Amino acid sequence: xxxxxxxxxxxxxxxxxxxxxxxxxxxxxxxxxxxxxxxxxxxxxxxxxxxxxxxxxxxxxxxxxxxxxxxxxxxxxxxxxxxxxxxxxxxxxxxxxxxxxxxxxxxxxxxxxxxxxxxxxxxxxxxxxxxxxxxxxxxxxxxxxx
Amino acid sequence: xxxxxxxxxxxxxxxxxxxxxxxxxxxxxxxxxxxxxxxxxxxxxxxxxxxxxxxxxxxxxxxxxxxxxxxxxxxxxxxxxxxxxxxxxxxxxxxxxxxxxxxxxxxxxxxxxxxxxxxxxxxxxxxxxxxxxxxxxxxxxxxxxx
DNA sequence: TTTAAAAAAGACATTGAAGTCATTTATAAT
DNA sequence: ATTATAAATGACTTCAATGTCTTTTTTAAA
Numbered sequence: 001x002x003x004x005x006x007x008x009x010x011x012x013x014x015x016x017x018x019x020x021x022x023x024x025x026x027x028x029x030x031x032x033x034x035x036x037x038x039x040x041x042x043x044x045x046x047x048x049x050x051x052x053x054x055x056x057x058x059x060x061x062x063x064x065x066x067x068x069x070x071x072x073x074x075x076x077x078x079x080x081x082x083x084x085x086x087x088x089x090x091x092x093x094x095x096x097x098x099x100x101x102x103x104x105x106x107x108x109x110x111x112x113x114x115x116x117x118x119x120x121x122x123x124x125x126x127x128x129x130x131x132x133x134x135x136x137x138x139x140x141x142x143x144x145x146x
Numbered sequence: 147x148x149x150x151x152x153x154x155x156x157x158x159x160x161x162x163x164x165x166x167x168x169x170x171x172x173x174x175x176x177x178x179x180x181x182x183x184x185x186x187x188x189x190x191x192x193x194x195x196x197x198x199x200x201x202x203x204x205x206x207x208x209x210x211x212x213x214x215x216x217x218x219x220x221x222x223x224x225x226x227x228x229x230x231x232x233x234x235x236x237x238x239x240x241x242x243x244x245x246x247x248x249x250x251x252x253x254x255x256x257x258x259x260x261x262x263x264x265x266x267x268x269x270x271x272x273x274x275x276x277x278x279x280x281x282x283x284x285x286x287x288x289x290x291x292x
Numbered sequence: 293t294t295t296a297a298a299a300a301a302g303a304c305a306t307t308g309a310a311g312t313c314a315t316t317t318a319t320a321a322t
Numbered sequence: 323a324t325t326a327t328a329a330a331t332g333a334c335t336t337c338a339a340t341g342t343c344t345t346t347t348t349t350a351a352a
Contacts, residue, residue, distance in 0.1 A: 026298095042341050060300075062298070062351065141250065152310080174327095207328055
């Protein structure tokens with residue numbers, strides 16, 4: 001419920017870039033890492049994956065950095081999860097059994113199936129844009145650790 | 147949704163002991179580990195925690211092993227989770243933020259809060275006994291990996 | 293074209309969960 | 323009392339996620 005750090009960093013990083021983008025500038029990893037209190041180089045690798053999956057754009061060199069593209073705001077959180085930690089969680093048996101299916105359901109199979117599909121649905125419905133309602137300074141404060 | 151191995155081993159181990167207990171004998175770690183295809187010594191440590199929390203009984207020495215006590219069957223899965231991986235998951239911010247509360251909610255705070263409380267409720271309601279409905283051989287098969 | 297800035301890439305370190313192994317402790321049977 | 327058996331304990335290893343540091347690549351500006 002229970003995501004990896006990578007996922008959390010990715011969501012916050014993407015969101016930060018999206019929130020800053022109306023100012024028509026690109027955002028550097030240095031700034032993102034500082035504002036979000038996140039390890040810079042580790043975040044860099046995660047952002048790299050995010051860019052490879054076209055969730056954000058990036059350019060190297062002076063005046064470079066990360067920026068939104070025309071798909072960024074409509075990206076569902078499930079996609080971010082896929083990019084960062086994968087979606088195996090949703091198919092893997094909750095008790096860790098190799099073989100767990102309707103033929104051989106583990107003791108919590110059906111109950112977990114329901115809860116899982118609720119989570120998956122929520123992540124599939126929620127987009128980056130949905131996380132951006134409200135006023136910008138407050139939103140930024142709310143993704144900064146301290 | 148997404149539990150640790152320890153939790154899965156604990157649930158399966160307790161369940162195995164409970165299913166075997168009608169035969170009036172104690173069950174050894176050796177047998178449990180073999181039947182469930184779980185690392186013996188690691189399971190031993192987990193079972194030890196389970197015993198310390200009075201979820202099962204154990205006796206050392208010849209003819210010793212693990213056995214159910216009068217509370218075993220009514221233990222909720224949430225208790226097993228508490229013993230094995232703790233319940234921090236339920237209070238920790240889903241995005242990993244230090245400060246995340248109604249004053250400063252992270253962007254997924256409320257949605258996750260709902261899903262989390264659903265999971266917690268399910269785990270609090272479901273007891274070991276609830277996992278034991280059905281015929282024994284099939285139940286045992288369904289907690290054995292392969 | 294050179295330079296400086298920024299992301300990308302790769303090598304390495306840290307950490308906690310998971311797993312292994314050897315030793316100690318408790319207990320039932322003789 | 324002694325012995326064999328089984329859990330308990332503690333030291334150590336392994337592995338994947340996380341984190342750090344250095345080098346390489348790309349690109350805009352001069």
